[in-house]
Structure formats: structure tokens, C-alpha cells
Amino acid sequence: MIKEGKLLSNALLALGAITFSCVAPLSHAGDIQGHDHGYWYECWWTTGSASISFPSAGTYAGNFQANWSNVGDTTIGKGWQPGQTRTCGYNCGSINNFQNFGMYGWANYPNVEWYMTDMGSRGGSFKGTLNSDGGTYNVYLASQGGGAQYNDARTVWQSTGQNHTITMANHINFWSSHGMPVHSWSDGWTYAKLNVEAWGNQSGSCNATVW
Amino acid sequence: MSRGLRFQIILSGFLAATVVVLALHQSANRLPAPDSAVTGPGAYAGKAGAGLAAARATTSAKSRTLPNYSGIGSASARRRSIIDQLRAMGVPNEVLALVALEDFESEWDGRFAACWGDPASMERVQLEKDLSQDAAMRAALGEKDFKQWDTKAMLWEAMSTPVDVTPGEAESIYALKKNLQQRQFALEQARIDGTMDRAQVLAAVQKSYADYNQELKAVLGEARYAKSQQLDDDFTAGNLRYELASVNPSDSQFQGLFKADKQWNTALAELDPGSPNYLEQFKAANEAHDQAYAQILGQDAFRNLREQQDTGYIQMKKYENLWGLDDGKIDYVYDTMNQYRKAVGDYQLQVRALQSQGQDVDWSAVNTYLQKLTGQTQQALQNTVGQDSFSSLQRNSVLRWAGAGFRPTYGGAPAQ
Numbered sequence: 001m002i003k004e005g006k007l008l009s010n011a012l013l014a015l016g017a018i019t020f021s022c023v024a025p026l027s028h029a030g031d032i033q034g035h036d037h038g039y040w041y042e043c044w045w046t047t048g049s050a051s052i053s054f055p056s057a058g059t060y061a062g063n064f065q066a067n068w069s070n071v072g073d074t075t076i077g078k079g080w081q082p083g084q085t086r087t088c089g090y091n092c093g094s095i096n097n098f099q100n101f102g103m104y105g106w107a108n109y110p111n112v113e114w115y116m117t118d119m120g121s122r123g124g125s126f127k128g129t130l131n132s133d134g135g136t137y138n139v140y141l142a143s144q145g146g147g148a149q150y151n152d153a154r155t156v157w158q159s160t161g162q163n164h165t166i167t168m169a170n171h172i173n174f175w176s177s178h179g180m181p182v183h184s185w186s187d188g189w190t191y192a193k194l195n196v197e198a199w200g201n202q203s204g205s206c207n208a209t210v211w
Numbered sequence: 212m213s214r215g216l217r218f219q220i221i222l223s224g225f226l227a228a229t230v231v232v233l234a235l236h237q238s239a240n241r242l243p244a245p246d247s248a249v250t251g252p253g254a255y256a257g258k259a260g261a262g263l264a265a266a267r268a269t270t271s272a273k274s275r276t277l278p279n280y281s282g283i284g285s286a287s288a289r290r291r292s293i294i295d296q297l298r299a300m301g302v303p304n305e306v307l308a309l310v311a312l313e314d315f316e317s318e319w320d321g322r323f324a325a326c327w328g329d330p331a332s333m334e335r336v337q338l339e340k341d342l343s344q345d346a347a348m349r350a351a352l353g354e355k356d357f358k359q360w361d362t363k364a365m366l367w368e369a370m371s372t373p374v375d376v377t378p379g380e381a382e383s384i385y386a387l388k389k390n391l392q393q394r395q396f397a398l399e400q401a402r403i404d405g406t407m408d409r410a411q412v413l414a415a416v417q418k419s420y421a422d423y424n425q426e427l428k429a430v431l432g433e434a435r436y437a438k439s440q441q442l443d444d445d446f447t448a449g450n451l452r453y454e455l456a457s458v459n460p461s462d463s464q465f466q467g468l469f470k471a472d473k474q475w476n477t478a479l480a481e482l483d484p485g486s487p488n489y490l491e492q493f494k495a496a497n498e499a500h501d502q503a504y505a506q507i508l509g510q511d512a513f514r515n516l517r518e519q520q521d522t523g524y525i526q527m528k529k530y531e532n533l534w535g536l537d538d539g540k541i542d543y544v545y546d547t548m549n550q551y552r553k554a555v556g557d558y559q560l561q562v563r564a565l566q567s568q569g570q571d572v573d574w575s576a577v578n579t580y581l582q583k584l585t586g587q588t589q590q591a592l593q594n595t596v597g598q599d600s601f602s603s604l605q606r607n608s609v610l611r612w613a614g615a616g617f618r619p620t621y622g623g624a625p626a627q
Binding site: 029037038039044045047048058059060061062072073077082084085086087089108110112113122123124125126127128129130132142143149162163169170172173174176178179181183199200201209211 | 368559
């Protein structure tokens with residue numbers, strides 16, 4: 001059992017410069033997650049609106065339909081929680097008005113937000129290139145708000161269509177060889193999902209299937 | 212291989228495949244579906260079947276110029292026949308491989324179609340396909356051409372920057388890559404069969420890659436290994452110079468920073484992720500690195516560097532007027548978010564410590580606490596920068612909260 005009060009006090013000390021008042025939830029922000037046809041899913045967004053549905057999951061278990069409107073930032077996708085190091089297969093039937101698409105997740109100890117992007121990119125400090133699954137990825141290390149972010153972006157975007165793969169272990173091995181550790185792949189606090197991200201008041205949609 | 216050459220090869224492959232597919236498709240449209248006696252047991256009854264029918268039709272129409280496929284009863288034999296004919300027409304091996312691979316993928320579409328609705332079956336079919344790919348490609352191309360094509364692909368994956376290797380070394384690297392591949396397949400099989408649990412598989416994957424890295428280093432030697440993995444001084448110094456452009460260090464400062472980076476990378480590489488002290492050691496290595504940087508550059512320049520590496524900070528400076536910010540508010544947001552992340556990280560450390568001591572963790576309380584911490588930080592930011600500016604920061608993803616990264620939801624039933 002966590003001693004919440006003590007931990008909270010410690011954290012408040014660390015945040016001593018901040019004046020706290022009552023907790024005020026953000027309007028329009030949300031985080032929906034659950035399980036569908038054997039997969040975990042999550043739809044997270046800041047402002048605007050976003051949704052995930054599974055119109056074809058009865059036939060294609062890993063299928064999802066993501067929609068977003070006038071969104072501040074959103075990450076929507078389907079995959080596995082806890083995260084797994086696996087060779088992910090996916091089809092992407094349609095996608096528009098997005099920033100990046102590919103495998104995405106978080107790891108803890110240390111905090112890492114990671115991207116294995118097949119379409120789009122995020123950028124950061126260039127660390128090198130990785131050849132995997134028939135393509136070359138530029139690997140970037142970025143920080144945002146004090147957290148590390150590993151951004152792998154395929155130099156030639158993968159097309160929409162069938163039977164693409166992302167061999168996660170190849171990416172993780174590159175990171176660990178280049179001072180970008182992901183410690184907790186066996187830890188329950190991580191997830192990995194086939195994900196679409198959009199921000200900047202965009203509205204769009206994506207239909208994809210993971211396995 | 213240059214990107215241009217690779218592109219040419221892929222384009223050629225695509226064109227060749229398109230010609231084949233179009234020919235088959237057009238012919239298939241003219242014929243009824245093939246009967247099962249012709250396709251035979253085990254043959255793919257979808258695209259390959261159509262291809263077989265098409266091939267039969269094409270044969271009758273243009274028997275002097277196109278392949279004769281009559282009597283070919285399996286997808287593998289049909290594929291081999293197509294490849295042989297294309298080879299006889301002078302199509303290069305790289306293109307033949309792409310055509311064979313595309314046909315192999317099509318063959319498996321039918322298998323996948325039968326189990327799309329069942330994730331467990333999908334996993335098994337995917338593994339079965341992965342396991343059979345080499346044999347199928349070998350059968351299509353022949354041993355010699357398969358080996359040539361596969362070796363090139365494996366060496367390309369093995370080296371981010373190509374280095375010169377002898378034929379013997381190339382053979383060794385190929386063997387290492389294939390061995391790694393087989394180990395991954397075996398671990399995937401174990402995961403699917405339930406003979407290893409998730410944590411065991413993950414640990415084994417990490418170990419197999421670590422072993423592979425060491426074995427590759429043994430084949431290439433330190434210098435060529437470092438170059439091939441873009442870990443050599445030339446490459447890393449080039450990256451560092453680019454990163455440090457905003458602080459314009461002197462030569463001596465650069466040398467000091469480069470040395471600090473090397474020490475940091477060495478320290479990180481020596482850490483054992485399985486060690487109970489891993490996090491403390493990781494934190495210590497990072498702090499030592501930051502201290503070295505601050506000492507060499509001075510506190511102000513170091514802070515400036517860190518700010519310039521922070522995508523949120525860069526965005527805030529760029530849109531300062533548009534978002535109603537000023538330098539003071541930007542600094543406040545930047546500092547607050549760093550403190551927030553640090554507080555979350557420290558909290559994680561404490562939870563981790565409790566876990567490692569075998570204590571039960573109340574995940575609901577953990578979640579509640581993290582939500583509270585996030586909410587309070589958001590409120591503090593709103594109070595200081597104002598609601599409009601805060602909304603702009605939120606909308607543009609400058610403020611990224613740890614929430615999405617903290618998912619201790621063991622209560623669910625994660626798919627395995």
C-alpha cells in the first residue's frame with residue numbers, strides 16, 4: 001500500500017515554487033481506454049474532441065476507427081497493455097490530417113515517450129539511422145517538459161495499405177546502444193499501440209488494423 | 212547501396228510486379244474461377260488461384276511468349292515457374308526477389324482472411340508465415356540467388372553505416388542475423404504457446420540482442436563496429452556540433468563536452484537494467500553529465516542549451532505574442548513542467564522501491580495521486596499564465612502530461 005500522504009508531501013516539496021489550489025479538471029480533455037476483441041485501446045486528447053470506435057472489429061479484431069475534431073492534441077490507437085516487444089503487423093486503410101502514425105507508447109524508469117513512426121515525424125536531436133522492416137528510420141532524441149522522447153521516423157513514408165510490419169525489438173536495441181535506455185519493458189506500466197496522433201486544431205480520421 | 216540505386220531497384224520491381232499482376236488480373240477477368248482439382252490441396256484459392264487461371268488463359272492466348280503453367284499445382288511451384296520465366300527474360304535477381312515476396316504475401320492473405328477476427332489465431336498465422344518465408348523465397352529463387360538476396364538484406368539491416376567486410380565476415384554477419392531472427396521466432400513461439408511468460412520473453416529478447424551486439428562487435432572489431440552502428444567519434448562529434456550550435460562553444464569547451472558525452476554513454480552502457488539500483492545509477496549518470504556540462508559552459512549557457520533542446524520551450528518562444536506569453540511566463544512554464552516531471556519521476560522511484568520490497572501497491576491510490584499532482588500543476592499554470600494562454604499551450608501540445616504514461620491498470624485483462 002502506497003503511503004499517499006507522505007509521497008504527496010514529498011512531491012509538493014519538489015513543486016515548492018507552485019502555488020496550489022483546488023484541482024480543476026480541464027474542459028474537453030479526456031482519456032478513454034479499455035479492451036476490445038482481445039486488444040487494449042486508448043483515446044487521449046486535450047482540447048476539442050476525439051473518439052475511437054470498432055466498426056469492423058467483429059471481422060478484423062484489431063481494427064479501429066479514429067476521429068478527431070478541432071483537437072489540441074490527440075493520440076488514438078489499439079494495441080497492448082502492458083507493452084510488448086513484438087513484431088507488429090498493421091494495415092492502414094485510410095488516414096488524413098494527422099501528424100504521425102505508427103507504433104507509440106510510454107515506458108517508465110526512466111520516463112520515456114516513444115514513437116516508431118511510419119508516416120510523419122516529430123524530430124529532436126539526431127542520433128543516427130536504423131534500418132529495419134525494409135526502410136530507414138531517422139532516430140531523434142527530444143525532451144519536452146523534462147521527459148525524454150524517442151522519435152524514430154521512417155525516411156520514406158510507408159504507404160497506406162496492407163501488411164506492414166514494425167519490429168519493435170530492432171528499435172529498442174538501437175536506443176539502448178545509443179544512450180537512450182528503455183528500462184521497463186517487463187514492467188506493467190507500459191503500453192504499445194498502433195497509433196495516430198494529431199494536433200494544432202486539426203480534424204481528421206484514420207481507419208487501421210493492428211495484429 | 213545508394214538510396215538512388217535502391218529506389219531504382221524498388222521501382223523496377225514494382226513495375227515488373229505490376230506487369231505480372233496486370234497480366235494475371237486481366238486474364239483472370241476473362242475466365243471463371245479455377246476448379247479445385249487444378250489448384251490442388253494446400254494451394255491458395257484466392258489471388259494465386261486467379262493467377263493460375265490467368266496463367267492458363269494467357270498460355271493459350273500467347274503460348275509462344277508467356278510461361279506455360281499448366282499442371283502446376285501449388286503456389287510455390289507456380290511462383291518458381293514465374294520467377295524462372297522472368298529470369299530467362301533477363302530480369303535481375305533483386306527484382307525477382309521482390310516479385311516472389313509480393314506473391315508470397317498474396318498467398319498468405321488468404322490465411323489471414325480466415326482468422327482476422329481471432330487475435331490468437333492471427334498471432335499463430337503471422338508466426339507461421341514468418342517461419343516459412345525463407346523456405347518459400349529459397350524455393351522461388353533457388354539457393355544461390357536466395358542467399359545473395361538475403362545476405363544483402365541482412366547486412367543492410369545489420370549496419371546503419373556500411374563498412375567494408377570480407378566475404379568471410381559477411382558470411383559471419385549473415386549467420387548472426389539469421390541466428391538472431393531464429394531466436395526471436397522461438398521466443399515468439401514460446402510466448403504464444405505459454406511456455407514462457409511475458410517477462411521471461413522480454414528479458415530473453417533483450418539478452419539475445421545484447422549477445423548479438425557483442426558477437427557483431429567480435430566480427431567487426433571495435434572500430435568498424437562503432438562506425439557501422441554510428442557510434443564512432445566522427446559521427447557522434449558531428450551530431451554534437453550540430454546540437455551545440457546555439458551555444459557556440461570554443462574548441463576546448465567542445466572537447467570537454469564531447470568527453471562528458473562519451474563518459475555518460477559509457478556509464479549508461481555499463482548499467483544493468485536488472486539491478487535494483489538501476490534507477491539511482493541512471494539518475495546519477497545523468498546528473499554527472501549535467502554537472503559537467505554546466506561546469507564547462509556555465510550555468511546560463513547550459514540552461515540556454517537545455518531550453519533550445521526542449522520542443523515546448525521553442526514553441527513558446529516562437530508563438531510568444533500569439534499565445535499571450537512573455538519571457539517571465541515562458542520561464543515559469545518551463546521550470547514548472549521540469550519540476551512536475553521530476554516530481555513524477557521521484558514518485559515512480561518510491562513506488563518502484565515498494566514493489567521491489569515485495570509490498571502490495573494500491574494502484575488506485577497511485578492513480579489518484581498522479582491525477583491530483585497533474586491537476587494541481589495545471590491549476591498553478593492557469594493561475595499564472597491565464598486561461599487563454601494556458602489553453603493555447605494545451606491545444607498546441609506544449610504541455611504533455613504524464614497521465615498517458617502511467618497505466619497501472621492491472622485490474623483489466625490485457626491481451627497477451
